[in-house]
Amino acid sequence: MSNKINRFVLVAVFIALVLRSDQVFGGATEEQMMAAGKLMRDVCLPKFNKITPEVADGIKEGNVPDTKDVKCYINCVMEMMQTMKKGKFLYESSLKQVDLLMPDSYKDEYRNGLGKCKDAAVGIKNNCDASYALLICMRDNISKFVFP
Numbered sequence: 001m002s003n004k005i006n007r008f009v010l011v012a013v014f015i016a017l018v019l020r021s022d023q024v025f026g027g028a029t030e031e032q033m034m035a036a037g038k039l040m041r042d043v044c045l046p047k048f049n050k051i052t053p054e055v056a057d058g059i060k061e062g063n064v065p066d067t068k069d070v071k072c073y074i075n076c077v078m079e080m081m082q083t084m085k086k087g088k089f090l091y092e093s094s095l096k097q098v099d100l101l102m103p104d105s106y107k108d109e110y111r112n113g114l115g116k117c118k119d120a121a122v123g124i125k126n127n128c129d130a131s132y133a134l135l136i137c138m139r140d141n142i143s144k145f146v147f148p
Contacts (some may be wrong), residue, residue, distance in 0.1 A: 036147030044076035075131035113142035
């Protein structure tokens with residue numbers, strides 16, 4: 001439990017430091033967004049032995065296998081991003097994350113995509129399945145789709 005808390009604190013501190021950079025004017029740069037995403041990926045990837053870096057790269061590109069391990073890896077990342085919590089989509093929190101962590105050129109499209117997908121996980125009881133459903137919806141509705 002302590003290790004999990006330490007990783008979360010590390011991610012939070014990293015994001016805070018990235019966002020305090022003088023280069024940020026209303027959002028992160030694309031490089032900062034990718035660095036924050038890599039940190040989340042590096043925390044979640046070791047938890048799922050069947051998810052290779054190649055599979056994770058495929059997810060990043062929108063190729064999302066329909067397997068339990070992939071779904072739970074997605075859930076891990078989404079929970080770290082404060083997009084999902086216990087299988088529930090945190091719509092308002094997600095909008096705040098878009099404002100904080102995404103470059104301005106991504107924001108409008110992500111806000112619109114999140115709005116289209118806000119009910120994608122409704123009624124899905126399994127946390128991993130809910131995160132997968134949300135990610136698939138976002139992939140299909142956001143042309144600048146990114147995922148760590």
